[in-house]
Amino acid sequence: MSPIRHLVSIDDLSIAEMRRLFERAREFSVEPQSWSHLCRGRISASLFYESSTRTRLSFESAMLRLGGGVITAADMGNSSASKGESLADTVRVVGGAYADLVVLRHSSEGAARLATEYSSVPVINGGDGSHEHPTQTLCDLYSLWVERGRIEGLDVVLAGDLRYSRTIHSFAYALARFGANVVCVPQPGFEMPEYVVRRLREEFAIEPMRANASRLGELASTSDVVYLTPQKPHQLSLFTDAKGWKVGRVDAVYMTRPQTERHPTDPSDPTSYMQLGKRAMSADSLRDAVVMHPLPRRDEISADIDADPRSIYFKQAARGVPLRMALLAAMLGEIEVLDPEQPRGAEVHPIPEGDNPCEAPSCISRTEERHVTPRVRFQGRAPHRPACAFCSNDLTFAFVGCTTTRHYHAADSPAVRQIRPDHQVFFPDAAAAEALGFVRGAQPSPIA
Secondary structure: OOOOOOEOOHHHOOHHHHHHHHHHHHHHHHOHHHHOOOOOOOEEEEEEOOOOOHHHHHHHHHHHHOOOEEEEEOOHHHOHHHHOOOHHHHHHHHHHHHEOEEEEEEOOEOHHHHHHHHOOOOEEEEEEOOOEOHHHHHHHHHHHHHHHOOOOOOEEEEEEOOOOOHHHHHHHHHHHHHOOEEEEEEOOOOOOOHHHHHHHHHHHOOEEEEEOOOOHHHOOOOOOEEEOOOOEOOOOEEEEEEOOOOOOOOOEEEOOOOOHHHOOOOOOOOOOOOOEOHHHHOOHHHOOOEEEOOOOOOOOEOHHHOOOOOEOHHHHHHOHHHHHHHHHHHHOOOOOOOOOOOOOOOEEEEOOOOOOOOOOOOEHHHHOHHHOOOEEEEOOOOOOOEEEOOOOOEOOOOEEEEOOOOEEEEOOOHHHHHOOHHHEEEEOOHHHHHHOOOEEOOOOOOOO
C-alpha cells in the first residue's frame, strides 16, 4: 500500500509532479463535466477555521465535478472547536471516519502539518495563517504556464504585502525551484520575512540585492511577471527591496491586498498602498505584462483595467477549478500524477527536552501546545540556523545542549556543530539549561 501523500507546502510536490498536474488540469478544463466518474463514491471534507470564498468553493466545485461528495464545516466558530475541541481531535475523527480527504484552512501557522500527524487520509493545506498557501501557488503557476507557455526564465515582480501574504511565501519558493527570477517590491513596512529570504539565499544560492522603484509603473525594467504580492527567485539576484532600481520589461503583475486580518490593527492607508490602474498600465515596460491577483482585492487594482486583455485575475480564479480537480484526483489515487514517495525536504527532528523554543505566537506549537511535540528543521549546518518545523520561523535561543553528554554550549560555539541534530536541546539562558541538569561544556580547542 502506497504511503499517504499530503500537501502542506509547495515543497511537497516535485517539479515533474507539478508539470503533470498542469497537463491534467488542461485536459480537465476542456470538458470539466466529462470527468464525473473519477471520484464517484469519494468524500472530501472542508475544514475552514478562517473565512474563505474562492478557495473553499473552488475545491468543492472541483470535487463535485469529479463525481465525489463534499462535507463542509465552513464556520468552525459554530462547531465543536467553539467548545474547546482541538484541531488534532477534529482531524482524527473527520479524517478517516467521515471523509477520504481533508482540505484545511486555519489561522495558526503549521496547522496543516500538525493535521497530517493525526489524519489517516490525505490533508491539503488551504492556507495556514501567514505561512503558506500551496494550492493558490499551484493555481498561480498554472496560470503563468497557460499564459506564457513556461515558467523557467520568467522575470517576476512581486509587490504589495509580502510579510503577511501566505501566497507570496509559497510562490517565491516555487518560482525559485522552477528557475524564474523574482523581484520583491514590498509596501513599505511589509517586506518579505527574513526566514523566507534566508531560505531562498541558502537553498537556491540567490544573493539578495537592494532594488528601488518609486512608482508601480516603473517596476518593469527587466521583468516578465509582476505578481503584486510575492517575490522573485532563481537567477543571480533576488531583489528584496524596491529602492533605487528601474525595471524594464514585465511579463506579469501579481497584485496583493494588505492582509489586514493578520495585523492587530489595519496599518494600511488606502491612499498610500500601491495601486495599479490605467495610467500605470500605459507604461512601455508593462505593455506585454499580464496582471494577476489571488483575490479578493480592495483598491490595489482599479476596476478600470478589468476589461483590459492583460488582466487575467478572473481567468486565474476560474483556472483553480480544473487545477484542483487534477490535484484531488491525484491525491485520491484516481490518476497517475504523483510519484510513490514524497520529495525529501530538510531534516526535521523532535526537540527531546526543555521548553518550546519557538516564540511565534500564531504558531500551532503555541496555540495547541498539548497536542504538539515541538520540532526543529535544519536548513543547513553552516550557519547553524534551526527553524520551527511548523511555522518556519527561526528559533530564538542562547544555548544548545546535548542530550548525550548533558553539556550545554553558547549558540555560536563551534561545539554546537558537533552535536547530532536529534540530540540538540535549545535554551534561552544558562539557568534553563542547568535546571534540567545540563552543565557548561568546555570550548573546543582551536586548531593550530
